[in-house]
Structures are given as C-alpha cells and as structure tokens.
Amino acid sequence: MWSDQELVEVLRSSVPYCLVVALPLLLLLSPVPVDAAAEFTVYRLQQYDLHGSAHGSRSSLVNVEARSLDAGSVGRRCVLARLVDLTPSHYHRLVTQGAAALLILLPANITALTEEHHMLVREVEAAMLEADTQMAVYLAHETQELLHIYESVRTATNTDSATSAAAALMSSLSTDGYQIVVGGSQSKLVPDMTIANIQGKLSGYGVEEQLPTIAIVAHYDAFGAAPELAWGADSNGSGVVVLLELARILSRLYASPRTHPRLNLAFLLSGGGYINYQGSKRFLEDHLDASDSPLLSETYYTLCLDTLGSGDALRLHVSKRPKETSPGHSFYQALEEEGSKAGLVVEMVHRKINLQEDTQAWEHEKYSMRRLPAFTLSRLQGPKTGERGSILDTRDTIDVAALTRNTEVVASALLRHIYNTSVDGIFDNGLAVSEKSILSWLDLITSQPRSPQLLSGKNSPLVTTLHQILSRYTNEARITYLKADKRDPEWVFYDVTRASMAAYAVKPAAFDFLLTLGILAYLGVIYVFLQYFPKLYVMMVRLASPHKTKAH
Amino acid sequence: MTFFHFGNCLALAYGPYFLTYKYSGMTEYGAFWKCVQVGGMYLLVQLCKMLLLATFFPTLDGPLEASGLFTELVKTTVDFGDVMGMSVVLSRVPGAGHIKVLITGLGWAAADLLLTRALPLWVGARGLEFDWKYIQISLDANISLVHHLNLALLVWLWWRVDLAPPVRPIAAVLLAGCVYRPLLPQVLALLLGSQPAGFTLLAANATTTLCTALIASHMFITHTCG
Structure with missing residues (x-):
C-alpha cells in the first residue's frame, strides 16, 4: 500500500500533460484581481459641441502610468498636476506632446487662493474649454492619499533624469510608480438632452x-x-x-x-x-x-x-x-x-x-x-x-x-x-x-x-x-x-461627468527582471548548499565528536 | 503586479522545496508518493485542529486585537496536533532515520505551502498593484520549510529510546519553542514595545528558526554518531 510503484509511474507521466492543459485554462478563467492602492472620485472636464465645433476632452478612459508635470516626456502618460502649478502653456504642451490623461488636484480651500492664482486658474479653464483634445482631463479634490501619490510620482519623475541606469533602478526599488485607471465606458452623447x-x-x-x-x-x-x-x-x-x-x-x-x-x-x-x-x-x-x-x-x-x-x-x-x-x-x-x-x-x-x-x-x-x-x-x-x-x-x-x-x-x-x-x-x-x-x-x-x-x-x-x-x-x-x-444640432453634451479613478502602485519591468536575477542567485546558493551538504555534514560531525567524547 | 511577478514569487516559494527534494537523496528512495501521503496526513490533522478550535474557541471572528497573549497561547497549543501527526507518520514511514525525517518534514511543509500560501499568491501577486507582501510570503515559505524539517527532526529525536538523558529536556524545550513559534510577533511586541512587521518580522523568524535548526542538527549528529 505504501509503495505503489505503478500508480506513481502513471501519476508521474500524466501530471505534466494535465498541467499543460490545466494551467492556461486556469489563467484564462481567473479574473485579474483589482485591489487598488487608492480609489477616489474624479470630475471630468466638460465635453460639448457648440455650433459644430468641439470643446473640452474627447476621452474618458485612462489606463496609463502617472508622471508629474516636470517630467521630460509625458507622451502616453497620465500627468498629475496641482491646480496652482498649472498654466495654459503647460496645458498646451501636454496636448501637443500627446499626454494620455491629466489629473488636476484642486486645493481643499479653493477660495483661499490669492487673486493672482484665481486669474491663472481662469486662464487655464479658458484654455481647456477653448478647443478639444483627445486627452482625458479629470479634476479631483486633494486628499492626504492623493497628495502622497502625487509626491511619490514627483520623486519618481526626478529619477528619470538620474545619472546612471543603475541609480534609476535602485531608486525604483524604494519609490512606487503608479498606474492610473479609469474604467467604465467611453463618454457618449447625452441622449434626448x-x-x-x-x-x-x-x-x-x-x-x-x-x-x-x-x-x-x-x-x-x-x-x-x-x-x-x-x-x-x-x-x-x-x-x-x-x-x-x-x-x-x-x-x-x-x-x-x-x-x-x-x-x-x-x-x-x-x-x-x-x-x-x-x-x-x-x-x-x-x-x-x-x-x-x-x-x-x-x-x-x-x-x-x-x-x-x-x-x-x-x-x-x-x-x-x-x-x-x-x-x-x-x-x-x-x-x-x-x-x-x-x-x-x-x-x-x-x-x-x-x-x-x-x-x-x-x-x-x-x-x-x-x-x-x-x-x-x-x-x-x-x-x-x-x-x-x-x-x-x-x-x-x-x-x-x-x-x-x-x-x-x-x-x-x-x-x-x-x-x-x-x-x-x-x-x-x-x-x-x-x-x-x-x-x-x-x-x-x-x-x-x-x-x-x-x-x-x-x-x-x-x-x-x-x-x-x-x-x-x-x-x-x-x-x-x-x-x-x-440632424444638425446646435449644441451637444456628453456624459461621464464623474468617475472613479484608481491608482495602482506598480514597479517598472526592469524591477521584475532584477527580482528574477536575485531569486535565481538565491536558488543557486541553496543548490550549492545542498550539493555540499554531505561534506558540511562530515564537518559538523567532526566538530561535534570531540565535544561528545568530552561529554561522556 | 504582472504574471511575471507571480512567476517570480512562485519560483522563490517553491524553488527550495524542489531543490530539497531533488538533491537531498530522496529521489533515490522514490519518496514522491510518500510525501503525498504525508500531505494527506497533514490535511487530516488540520481538519482535527480546526474542529477542536471551532469547538472550544467559537468566537474566532471577533476583533483580533482584543484577544490577549494568553488566549493565543491556548489556541496555539492545539498545534501539538502537528507533533502527534508527525509522530504517527514517522512511525509508519520506512527507511533510515534521516530519510524518514526528510520525507515527513518536506511532505508536511509542502502540504502547508500548497494549502496556505498558494491561494494568496495566486490572487494577489497577479494583480496590477505591487506589494512587497508577496515576496515576503514567498520568503516565509522558505523559512517554513526549515521549520517543518526541524520539527520532524525533533519529533524523531523525542521518540528515540536511546536518546541521551541530558539532551531530552533540551529537545522538549525546542519542540515547544517550535510549536509556539506563531506567537513570536506578539512576544516581540511585548519585549520591544512595538510589533515588528514585514521584513523585520521575517528576519526575526528566520533567525530563531535557523538557530533551532543548528541546535537540533547538532543533537542529531551527536545522537547518530554516539
């Protein structure tokens, strides 16, 4: 009963094949879990057509990595910016560089801003509403959580300009990157408005x-x-x-x-x-x-x-x-x-x-x-x-x-x-x-x-x-x-005025690669240890023997 | 984070188990099937433990902080079931002493890994979100392997009739220490004032487990050479 060699043989020969079939199936069937580091409500920029010309943001879906405003390249990234830091020229730069999304953080007390900031905010608003863009633009109230993400993205952005690749990689170990995701459906016309x-x-x-x-x-x-x-x-x-x-x-x-x-x-x-x-x-x-x-x-x-x-x-x-x-x-x-x-x-x-x-x-x-x-x-x-x-x-x-x-x-x-x-x-x-x-x-x-x-x-x-x-x-x-x-509407509005945005802490692909190397080295050490275990054992026996003779 | 990350965690968690099985001479004994049987025993023991816990500590779903060190101590005492299960397995697995210990320890640890750590890794490590937690779980699996080998070795030593009398109390103490290992974070919290978490806790676990392992292997060597 204890040593059923035939059964072992059958198992041994069939298990790999079963795995080949079962693993991909499992992978396909199981949904990717979605626990976010942070989820918050965001408000989308206006999207409307007036007299045939489009205004505001054309897009409502986001699934890209976060960058801060001073990042070198923002193409296909989500830019995080505080309202007071944003200027119309920034905005136009983001649009021309093809940023995928922009998240603007609104200060908790918006009326407490100085008059100059008010002027600036109005200019930015006018710039955003003047023309249309493919970029998804969202606004959110600052929270502790969001500020933390913002700060961490800013430090991560600064490492873009690190002196060497190794330095950049090392700093990626300690700081988190963020993947910004807004799901749901693409914005569409408000029906029968x-x-x-x-x-x-x-x-x-x-x-x-x-x-x-x-x-x-x-x-x-x-x-x-x-x-x-x-x-x-x-x-x-x-x-x-x-x-x-x-x-x-x-x-x-x-x-x-x-x-x-x-x-x-x-x-x-x-x-x-x-x-x-x-x-x-x-x-x-x-x-x-x-x-x-x-x-x-x-x-x-x-x-x-x-x-x-x-x-x-x-x-x-x-x-x-x-x-x-x-x-x-x-x-x-x-x-x-x-x-x-x-x-x-x-x-x-x-x-x-x-x-x-x-x-x-x-x-x-x-x-x-x-x-x-x-x-x-x-x-x-x-x-x-x-x-x-x-x-x-x-x-x-x-x-x-x-x-x-x-x-x-x-x-x-x-x-x-x-x-x-x-x-x-x-x-x-x-x-x-x-x-x-x-x-x-x-x-x-x-x-x-x-x-x-x-x-x-x-x-x-x-x-x-x-x-x-x-x-x-x-x-x-x-x-x-x-x-x-x-047939020829003078004005048209689009839906998705608010959405739920999720920020996932992520590491760059290079980090995973580094991790693999580390794990391989670790397994190598264990392999060597096991290979030399008999020798090690003999050594330990030798060490223990004089002790034993003394004890008895 | 990605499927690649899941693969990394899996390699880190299961690699040492595979290497241990492959290169410690167990393959020569065709021990795979026996390890599976040991795993079955593990399942049975866990079921009994759960029944016991459910019978005597029915309010497990209360707030975690409320339960004091003493109740935790009593609850962990149920883990002596593991010792008993291992005793039974050790008495029924044929073979030389060290092979017995290896099969029991590895089988037990592998079953533990499969049942307690595979699911969190599967659910968590593939998600978009990166967390050091999954690397920690994988490393903890490695510590757990040493721990279970350790436990098996101590149980085996305990049942030796010809064990030197002065060694026996040491074995008993170590055995108890191994069983009450889950209480380590609470004890450390009492000693240090704050409960260690993450890599610190992992390091503390690793240190105690490795120390116990060294002492236990020394006892094994003195016993077998004596």
Whole structure:
C-alpha cells in the first residue's frame, strides 16, 4: 500500500500533460484581481459641441502610468498636476506632446487662493474649454492619499533624469510608480438632452393685450471646467436670487388693487445661458415668431440679471444707448438715483454687438438683435473677465450683504420706474428685500452643480423647485423644454461627468527582471548548499565528536 | 503586479522545496508518493485542529486585537496536533532515520505551502498593484520549510529510546519553542514595545528558526554518531 510503484509511474507521466492543459485554462478563467492602492472620485472636464465645433476632452478612459508635470516626456502618460502649478502653456504642451490623461488636484480651500492664482486658474479653464483634445482631463479634490501619490510620482519623475541606469533602478526599488485607471465606458452623447425654460408673468391692471411689458430674465445654469464643479453661485446664481426676490415682492404689489400697475411683467429663468443663451433664443422664437402670443408685442425693455453677488458697482450693459425719452432711460435714471442713495457706483457700459461672432457675450444681445430694447445688469465690467463660468465661483464667494443691497437697489429702481414716484414708503409690511429670503434662494440655487447636462430631463429637482416657486408668485408659470435639432444640432453634451479613478502602485519591468536575477542567485546558493551538504555534514560531525567524547 | 511577478514569487516559494527534494537523496528512495501521503496526513490533522478550535474557541471572528497573549497561547497549543501527526507518520514511514525525517518534514511543509500560501499568491501577486507582501510570503515559505524539517527532526529525536538523558529536556524545550513559534510577533511586541512587521518580522523568524535548526542538527549528529 505504501509503495505503489505503478500508480506513481502513471501519476508521474500524466501530471505534466494535465498541467499543460490545466494551467492556461486556469489563467484564462481567473479574473485579474483589482485591489487598488487608492480609489477616489474624479470630475471630468466638460465635453460639448457648440455650433459644430468641439470643446473640452474627447476621452474618458485612462489606463496609463502617472508622471508629474516636470517630467521630460509625458507622451502616453497620465500627468498629475496641482491646480496652482498649472498654466495654459503647460496645458498646451501636454496636448501637443500627446499626454494620455491629466489629473488636476484642486486645493481643499479653493477660495483661499490669492487673486493672482484665481486669474491663472481662469486662464487655464479658458484654455481647456477653448478647443478639444483627445486627452482625458479629470479634476479631483486633494486628499492626504492623493497628495502622497502625487509626491511619490514627483520623486519618481526626478529619477528619470538620474545619472546612471543603475541609480534609476535602485531608486525604483524604494519609490512606487503608479498606474492610473479609469474604467467604465467611453463618454457618449447625452441622449434626448433637454434644456428647460421656466417662465411666469404678472398681468397688469386693464386689458392685458394692450399693456406694455417689462421682461426680467436671468439664466439659471452654471458652467466651469468640470460640470460637477460648476456651482455658479455668482454667475448666475445671484441673478436667479435677485429675480426670485423681485417676483416675491412684485407678486404682492400686483395682488393688491391699490398698487396694481398698468404694466405686464414677464419673468424668465432661461436655461443654456452658457451655450449662447439657448433659453432666451427659444423664448424669443416662441413669443415673437408665433403670432398668437402677445407677451412681447410691446415691451418697455428686457432686464437681464447676471452676476450680482458682490462688489460696489452696478453696470448696465447696453448694445444701443436708450433714447432720452425711452422707458429704458428712465429705468437707468431711477437706478442711478437709488444706487447713489445706497452708495453704489452705477454706470452704463456700451458695447456693440459683434455680428461676426457666433456667440453673444451678454444675454440682452439676443433681445437687442431682435430689436427689443434690452440691457444686462451686472457687477462686471465686461463679459469676458473670466469670472463667469468658473469652478472658482462657489457659494463662499458670495457676499450676502452686497447681494441683498444690490437686490434692494434693483427692486426700488424698478418700482420707481413702474410707479414713476419715489417708493420709500411702500417697502413696509413684508415688501422689503429680506436677507433671510435672499439666503434661502441662494441655498436653493447652490444646492447642486448646474451645468446644463446635469439639469437635463423632465425630473430635474432644481428645475421643478424653481417652477414651483414661480407658480407661487406669478401666473401661468410653466416650463418649456427645448431640444437640439436632431440632424444638425446646435449644441451637444456628453456624459461621464464623474468617475472613479484608481491608482495602482506598480514597479517598472526592469524591477521584475532584477527580482528574477536575485531569486535565481538565491536558488543557486541553496543548490550549492545542498550539493555540499554531505561534506558540511562530515564537518559538523567532526566538530561535534570531540565535544561528545568530552561529554561522556 | 504582472504574471511575471507571480512567476517570480512562485519560483522563490517553491524553488527550495524542489531543490530539497531533488538533491537531498530522496529521489533515490522514490519518496514522491510518500510525501503525498504525508500531505494527506497533514490535511487530516488540520481538519482535527480546526474542529477542536471551532469547538472550544467559537468566537474566532471577533476583533483580533482584543484577544490577549494568553488566549493565543491556548489556541496555539492545539498545534501539538502537528507533533502527534508527525509522530504517527514517522512511525509508519520506512527507511533510515534521516530519510524518514526528510520525507515527513518536506511532505508536511509542502502540504502547508500548497494549502496556505498558494491561494494568496495566486490572487494577489497577479494583480496590477505591487506589494512587497508577496515576496515576503514567498520568503516565509522558505523559512517554513526549515521549520517543518526541524520539527520532524525533533519529533524523531523525542521518540528515540536511546536518546541521551541530558539532551531530552533540551529537545522538549525546542519542540515547544517550535510549536509556539506563531506567537513570536506578539512576544516581540511585548519585549520591544512595538510589533515588528514585514521584513523585520521575517528576519526575526528566520533567525530563531535557523538557530533551532543548528541546535537540533547538532543533537542529531551527536545522537547518530554516539
């Protein structure tokens, strides 16, 4: 039973063949395990097409080795960079050198950066969104883990320029390289994307069709390098806040017969403000081109609200100076008077519409192009300062006191124009602009990032809530959904706005080779030891013998 | 990390076993099948040990830190099952003394390697992630080979009737030391204040195992030449 030679022979002859079949099968069947050193959430750069030209990052998949920004060659690598270190020229260099991916680390407190850094970040954002690239670009918040990886990649990169191959190999023993992986599926079109316009109106006293109209417009979407980081508190959360507060106050005045003006008011929360004001464009098409809608048939002016969240200045941007006798001019005068009372600088900024450009800079230009008197009220000096549509535009940048004061000035100027009298007296019994309601509107609008693709669909909670608020204060509040043309879409957005990125610690192939050599040497030593064991044994016996004779 | 890395680990873990089998004269005795049988015995003993542990220490899945040195000590005492299993095997394997010891030790160690270390290597070393852990597991397998040969040798010595009386207590102490070897990190933690890990622990294991091996082989030599 103990020595079954035949069985041993059978086993010995068949086992190798079994192994030849079984091992490859096992290899094929067993999945490669995926425990990552670190996994973290990353936010992808915008990817969209506007007027046929592509913007942002075309790719969402990554499976390459990490390098730092100062590495000599970054081709087919994932570059790790901190936001403050990145400049537009860096970015262009990465694109031209064919880096496979870029991971930007955002500092924990992004608003604490200096003004110079803010400028730089805006420039980088503009550079990233200006054109399209095959590089996958991701942004992530700095964590301890991520910083550790970043530091280790930086030291590893420095060894690229080591004096000798041996030195580089030695340092690879102590430091880790990282393989950066983002799986999932390649980004694709957001199917059936919709942009919602939310509108409401307050009808004046008398026959509605014969009364003039003032339209108040604010686009409610936000923009930034990454959709998931586009909080847009100032641009254009502040505009929405002012509009909602105006709607709240005016709805009370319209409800009372004594203060019911002979004037219609239209409110529009337009969508797609950052993709060439698609919401306003659609609104104009609906109400000007369709003959059955009299809403915009006789408008005094359209007041667009954009970026009012801080500062000591209000600027009325116009494309054509209003005539002395026009309602627009009298609103401006009212604004000037109310502004000087509150200690604000109020000025009119004139900028002609550039018809050569595909996109309009301010929202009022859409209205001006249709020959409607319109202007945009903003704290900014111009449309292209970079402050609009940036990931830096977070809730913390809003100066609530300034926003409240701005709202007060706008509200009293509007009322002054509507009633053609000073309105100091009527701001009582709950009609005043209150900081409490300003705060609540602000909390609502900054409750989620508002890039257009995130607000798509009929069930977007933010759009539904805004609609509910407008229906509370105005009549006939409704949502209109617009879609891009199927065959020749003006705008197209892509999905994968956030992903899970994994970083695996890896060693270079040379390290494995070195390890093999080491193991072979070790096995060689054992072989020699076993070969000489009999001699060693004899030696030990000789050593032990005199000891033994002494012991006995 | 890669399949190549897995191959490296495998070579490091199994190479010494193969070399030991090939070049220590066991092939001349056709000992392969016997080693397999010893492995079967190992399986049986592990099963009994597990049953015992499950019966008397049912809350093994509690927090690891909570269990003190004493409970660990009691649990490790179950490993005397290994000693008993080896005794049985040694009494049934025919052949000269050193061949008996080699077959038992190698068979036992190989079965241990196959059952406890092959799976972690297979699952871990092929992954994308690099970790020194798998090299450590492989090196630990080599130490484990020496340890099991050691254990077999001591058990064999213990059952010699003609063992010199002054040597017997030393053998007993070494045997106990070998059985309680898994407690080494905890004991070191008590002595040094911090528990060694990684290569330090490996070095500590290797040192104690090699020292025991030297003493045991010396005892073997004095016994056989006496």
